[in-house]
Amino acid sequence: MVKYSSLVPALVLLFPIACSFSSGSKGVELSNSTVPATDVQKAFRNFQDLNSTRANLTGELTAVRDQLFALPKGAPLTMELTRKYATLNSQVSKLALEVTSAEFEWRAELQKAEEKREQEEKAKEEADANKIVAEEGVLKLYPFSIKSDPNTGTSSVKGRVENSGSVSTTDVTVIFELFDSEGKSVGTASDFIASIEPNSDWDFNALSPVDGATRAEFKSLKASGGLPPLPEPAKPE
Secondary structure (H helix, E strand, O other): OOOOHHHOOHHHHHOOOOOOOOOOHHHOOOOOOOOOOOHHHHHHHHHHHHHHHHHHHHHHHHHHHHHHHHOOOOOOHHHHHHHHHHHHHHHHHHHHHHHHHHHHHHHHHHHHHHHHHHHHHHHHHHHHHOOOOEEEOOEEEOOOEEEEEOOOOEEEEEEEEEEOOOOOEEEEEEEEEEEOOOOOEEEEEEEEEEEEOOOEEEEEEEEOOOOOOOEEEEEEEEEEEEOOOOOOOOOOO
16 A cells, blocks of 8 residues: 555645534524525625535545545556546635635624614614703703712712703703602602703703602703893894
């Protein structure tokens, strides 16, 4: 028995077994749904297909190599197997580069999808933050929530009120009804400010008088009044 080690490039020993990827890898779902595939899914499928093809060819290459090792010296099949081995080896080498490129493209699409998701979440948060909850004349109340202060152990209803008018609004009070985790009313929280300048905001902090409040509902927004706008100068006749 003659070992044809000269016919087996050392490169073949370096070819990795193809990695198996589940359909759920990195959040990619490859279902048979009629929903059009995303760019991430398309890139993943391409990567998966190339990787699978490389695994199959690597298996064939290994089988041919083993046949060559097993042949006696001068066997008729030596030349044919040698040519087949060279062809397979070239194909596997090319696929190795294509798999690496496909994986890079897939991960780039993952990154783009993540950045898009973050941008959409940020846009939604900004839209939600600018959603008007209640209006009282020129006063506008925006989304609010209960916040806890770990330093004092207290909680407050925090948010902002905007004076969208052209003059100051005085004696502004905002009131919220508080509820516990079981939905039972446990009192009210309020805050007051003497004046809000025109086209400016007031970041209120309505301290909760009780412990255990988990939810707040808007109750009222009041102001004692505001100065009327100055009359416009008469137009010359």
